[in-house]
Amino acid sequence: MCCFPIPLDTFKLKVLPGKWYLLRLINAALNDELFFSIANHTLTVVDVDALYVKPFTVDTLVIAPGQTSNVLLATKPTYPGASYYMEARPY
Numbered sequence: 629m630c631c632f633p634i635p636l637d638t639f640k641l642k643v644l645p646g647k648w649y650l651l652r653l654i655n656a657a658l659n660d661e662l663f664f665s666i667a668n669h670t671l672t673v674v675d676v677d678a679l680y681v682k683p684f685t686v687d688t689l690v691i692a693p694g695q696t697s698n699v700l701l702a703t704k705p706t707y708p709g710a711s712y713y714m715e716a717r718p719y
Contacts, residue, residue: 641714646705652698655691660718664689667712671699 643649651671655662665671665688672685675698683700691697704710 639714643701643703645703645707647703649701649703650698651701652696653689653691654696655693657693657718659693661693662691662716662718664691664714664716666701666714668704669701669712671701673697673699 641649653664670685670687671689672683673681673689674683675681675696677696689697689699
């Protein structure tokens with residue numbers, strides 16, 4: 629018997645290769661900053677707390693409690709059928 633249970637509530641996002649997607653990220657945690665990333669991808673931040681910002685690219689985005697952010701995800705064009713992990717973890 630394994631000591632780490634497999635989560636049953638995993639979120640899956642089906643995307644097409646070579647396309648752009650707008651993701652709205654919300655940290656609904658009360659006390660923890662969250663670090664969000666997608667394996668082998670970068671995120672372009674375009675909005676933070678309903679204010680447009682000069683777009684910048686990050687590998688990992690830090691989101692404070694109660695903060696929102698809009699990011700653009702450009703999917704990889706050359707890996708059809710590939711799977712990438714999305715991760716949100718506390719500090």
